Amino acid sequence: xxxxxxxxxxxxxxxxxxxxxxxxxxxxxxxxxxxxxxxxxxxxxxxxxxxxxxxxxxxxxxxxxxxxxxxxxxxxxxxxxxxxxxxxxxxxxxxxxxxxxxxxxxxxxxxxxxxxxxxxxxxxxxxxxxxxxxxxxxxxxxxxxxxxxxxxxxxxxxxxxxxxxxxxxxxxxxxxxxxxxxxxxxxxxxxxxxxxxxxxxxxxxxxxxxxxxxxxxxxxxxxxxxxxxxxxxxxxxxxxxxxxxxxxxxxxxxxxxxxxxxxxxxxxxxxxxxxxxxxxxxxxxxxxxxxxxxxxxxxxxxxxxxxxxxxxxxxxxxxxxxxxxxxxxxxxxxxxxxxxxxxxxxxxxxxxxxxxxxxxxxxxxxxxxxxxxxxxxxxxxxxxxxxxxxxxxxxxxxxxxxxxxxxxxxxxxxxxxxxxxxxxxxxxxxxxxxxxxxxxxxxxxxxxxxxxxxxxxxxxxxxxxxxxxxxxxxxxxxxxxxxxxxxxxxxxxxxxxxxxxxxxxxxxx
Numbered sequence: 001x002x003x004x005x006x007x008x009x010x011x012x013x014x015x016x017x018x019x020x021x022x023x024x025x026x027x028x029x030x031x032x033x034x035x036x037x038x039x040x041x042x043x044x045x046x047x048x049x050x051x052x053x054x055x056x057x058x059x060x061x062x063x064x065x066x067x068x069x070x071x072x073x074x075x076x077x078x079x080x081x082x083x084x085x086x087x088x089x090x091x092x093x094x095x096x097x098x099x100x101x102x103x104x105x106x107x108x109x110x111x112x113x114x115x116x117x118x119x120x121x122x123x124x125x126x127x128x129x130x131x132x133x134x135x136x137x138x139x140x141x142x143x144x145x146x147x148x149x150x151x152x153x154x155x156x157x158x159x160x161x162x163x164x165x166x167x168x169x170x171x172x173x174x175x176x177x178x179x180x181x182x183x184x185x186x187x188x189x190x191x192x193x194x195x196x197x198x199x200x201x202x203x204x205x206x207x208x209x210x211x212x213x214x215x216x217x218x219x220x221x222x223x224x225x226x227x228x229x230x231x232x233x234x235x236x237x238x239x240x241x242x243x244x245x246x247x248x249x250x251x252x253x254x255x256x257x258x259x260x261x262x263x264x265x266x267x268x269x270x271x272x273x274x275x276x277x278x279x280x281x282x283x284x285x286x287x288x289x290x291x292x293x294x295x296x297x298x299x300x301x302x303x304x305x306x307x308x309x310x311x312x313x314x315x316x317x318x319x320x321x322x323x324x325x326x327x328x329x330x331x332x333x334x335x336x337x338x339x340x341x342x343x344x345x346x347x348x349x350x351x352x353x354x355x356x357x358x359x360x361x362x363x364x365x366x367x368x369x370x371x372x373x374x375x376x377x378x379x380x381x382x383x384x385x386x387x388x389x390x391x392x393x394x395x396x397x398x399x400x401x402x403x404x405x406x407x408x409x410x411x412x413x414x415x416x417x418x419x420x421x422x423x424x425x426x427x428x429x430x431x432x433x434x435x436x437x438x439x440x441x442x443x444x445x446x447x448x449x450x451x452x453x454x455x456x457x458x459x460x461x462x463x464x465x466x467x468x469x470x471x472x473x474x475x476x477x478x479x480x481x482x483x484x485x486x487x488x489x490x491x492x493x494x495x496x497x498x499x500x501x502x503x504x505x506x507x508x509x
Contacts, residue, residue, distance in 0.1 A: 043306040045087035049111040057085035087128035099126030118155040130171035140168040164190040170211030182209035215276040223250035246272035256297030264292035288314035300366030317389030334375040353381030405436040411504035430485040440464025450480040
């Protein structure tokens with residue numbers, strides 16, 4: 001029997017055969033921790049606080065550090081606790097409850113100010129805390145073989161200790177209100193009715209069970225240190241329905257918002273990923289720091305892992321995925337605000353057609369981002385999202401098109417004297433304007449006609465003005481009482497210019 005909460009006991013070696021069922025489609029997947037955050041000595045438990053930051057209990061330095069999950073850096077001063085803080089939790093009232101295994105008490109921290117507001121005496125080597133449906137907190141007592149309820153309104157213990165098996169550690173509460181307590185030394189799980197604080201049953205068949213997590217279906221996943229696997233409990237019947245091989249000595253387990261379960265494998269320095277819909281491992285275990293012992297998953301699916309022998313927290317961010325982009329078309333000039341939906345998008349940059357998009361913002365869950373398209377060439381363009389965890393490309397995901405711009409032509413009157421015919425100004429002029437931009441359109445042919453007679457064709461200059469000589473065609477202009485100009489339309493690198501026309505009379509000054 002192991003009497004030390006945080007010291008490994010003698011355990012079975014890792015299996016030399018296949019690590020168990022692995023989804024074939026995911027077998028090639030390999031991931032690495034994208035960053036490592038230095039924290040205090042011998043970090044153990046982690047818990048998210050209401051503002052999204054992360055508390056880390058450092059058992060060796062007897063304090064709690066705060067990690068800013070936006071920057072993945074430690075912020076603020078260390079928060080003092082009792083001796084050997086272990087697995088903490090945060091109650092609905094926003095207070096954090098930190099069991100201190102050696103000093104036999106629970107530190108209560110106001111997470112809005114990161115200050116200690118109470119210390120609750122609790123003998124028996126408090127180990128792990130978990131919130132129950134009433135909003136109160138259960139704390140396992142590793143040396144007293146029991147669970148104690150704490151009233152979070154008064155920060156006092158209430159009721160009698162609830163008996164468990166020997167060496168209780170992790171606690172998880174299923175949607176049906178049952179609490180599942182992993183009894184490491186008894187190789188059992190105690191099931192408690194949290195409404196009555198009474199033991200319902202004891203489930204046998206584990207090997208040094210240390211921590212419990214609840215999957216999306218309501219099943220309980222129990223990490224077995226001694227057998228290098230995870231037992232799955234049907235929380236309706238309270239029976240083990242399957243066992244999943246993982247890495248060596250899984251101490252911690254949690255379930256993320258994606259529905260996957262993650263184990264901290266202390267003996268093999270890695271994290272295993274379990275698809276809870278198939279109860280099979282996904283890909284290869286993910287290397288982390290030295291002796292990972294606990295882990296949590298953020299709403300954006302980033303995994304934070306405490307490395308008890310490494311004085312650090314490893315951060316795992318998985319490859320991004322793209323499921324859609326809306327809208328998926330826009331003008332070649334860029335400036336289209338698009339929404340990309342997918343997973344693991346936190347920290348993303350976006351390239352469209354090889355050019356960087358601007359104004360990238362990602363939602364809190366990492367499942368959606370908005371960005372503004374850069375200019376691009378007409379036709380389909382690849383959309384690439386890159387994060388600290390990797391990159392993914394949606395081939396031809398966005399199509400650039402040439403926008404249609406209306407144009408306008410204005411023609412100046414022909415200034416002539418009728419009798420005798422005389423030209424006052426030698427040129428007829430027409431000005432072509434892009435009505436969308438309001439700018440003159442250069443280098444476009446303008447046709448000048450008088451009735452059915454072509455007077456000439458001239459290209460517009462930088463000011464959008466085209467000119468033809470009036471002197472040689474004066475008679476035709478007089479016979480038709482003026483002239484007409486027309487632009488047939490054109491395709492430019494940035495727009496499709498629509499046709500336009502105009503006419504001008506003969507004016508005698």
